[in-house]
Amino acid sequence: MEGMNRIVTALAGACLMASLAACVVVPPGPGTAEAEVLRQWGPPSARYVLGPAQQRLEYATGPFGRTTWMLDLDSNGRLLRAEQVLAEPRLWALQGQLPGMTREKLQQTLGTPGNRRGGGRQGGEIWSWRYDTRECLWFRVSIGDDGRVRDGGFYPDPVCDGGPNDPH
Numbered sequence: 126m127e128g129m130n131r132i133v134t135a136l137a138g139a140c141l142m143a144s145l146a147a148c149v150v151v152p153p154g155p156g157t158a159e160a161e162v163l164r165q166w167g168p169p170s171a172r173y174v175l176g177p178a179q180q181r182l183e184y185a186t187g188p189f190g191r192t193t194w195m196l197d198l199d200s201n202g203r204l205l206r207a208e209q210v211l212a213e214p215r216l217w218a219l220q221g222q223l224p225g226m227t228r229e230k231l232q233q234t235l236g237t238p239g240n241r242r243g244g245g246r247q248g249g250e251i252w253s254w255r256y257d258t259r260e261c262l263w264f265r266v267s268i269g270d271d272g273r274v275r276d277g278g279f280y281p282d283p284v285c286d287g288g289p290n291d292p293h
Contacts, residue, residue, distance in 0.1 A: 129165075130170040135266065136137050138269070139176070145174050149257070150192070150194070150209075150266070152194060152196065152206055152207030153165060153166075153207065154204070155204055155205060155206065156203050156204060156205075157203065157204040157205060158202060158204075158272075159182075159198055159202040159204075160202075162182065162196060162198075162204060166182075166184055166196075168203075169182035169183050169184055169196075170183050170184060170185040170236070170237055171183040171185070171236065171237055173232075177200065178199075178200035179197065179198065179199060179205075180198050180201060181195050181196065181198070181233060182195070182196040182197075182198065183195055183236045184196070185236045185237045187236075187237060187238065187239035187240075187241035187254070188240060188255075189239065189255060189272065189284070190239070190255065191211060191255045191256050191257045191258075192206070192209050192211055192256075192257065193209070193211050193236035193254070194207060194209050194210070195207070195208050195210050195236065204286065210234065210235055210236060211235065211236075211254055211255075211256040211257070211264070212256070212257070213256060213257070213258055215241060216256060216264050217232065217277075217279075219235075220277055220278060223266060223274045223276060223277040224274055224275065224276060225273055226273065226274040227272055227273060227274075227275065228268055228272045228273070228274075229269070229272075231252070231274055235254055235266075236254075237266075238253055238254050238255075238266075239253060239254050239255050239263070240250035240252070240253040240263075241253075244267060244269075247267070247275075248269065248270045249267060249268045249269040249270050249275070250267075250268045251265055251266070251267050251268070252265070252266050252268065253265045253266075253280075253282075255282060256268070261281060261282050261284075261285035262279045262280060262281060262282055263276060263279075263280060263281075263282040264277065264278070264279060264280075265277065265279075265280045
């Protein structure tokens with residue numbers, strides 16, 4: 126009987142985790158104080174200075190997560206806007222703006238990449254982000270040794286091979 130209780134408890138926990146994973150994330154509304162944002166969402170994965178006294182809080186779910194929320198705060202620490210930046214239409218629109226962008230601006234725009242690797246013979250780095258798509262793609266950006274973006278686009282995600290790092 127004790128073994129059966131453990132199985133039921135484990136199944137209940139698995140069901141709870143599955144239902145939480147399916148939840149729709151609702152960001153705090155405009156005007157929410159930073160303290161309340163931190164209470165609801167916890168510590169951000171990164172912070173960026175946007176301008177005089179404005180900042181952006183990053184909530185990235187990488188390396189296998191497919192969302193990154195950016196929450197912009199005004200000079201009084203109140204939420205101005207919240208945006209899920211790894212949305213396919215946004216990535217398509219951003220693609221043409223990438224060449225010449227600095228590494229810092231790129232990270233401030235898309236958040237911490239899920240994967241970073243060397244750029245091979247061309248040098249530099251390649252950063253990649255997973256995003257919510259029915260295709261097995263990720264968004265990849267090539268950055269030169271000078272710290273500026275060369276290009277970016279959509280490429281097959283290597284985890285879709287079913288290899289040992291496949292989160293599916």
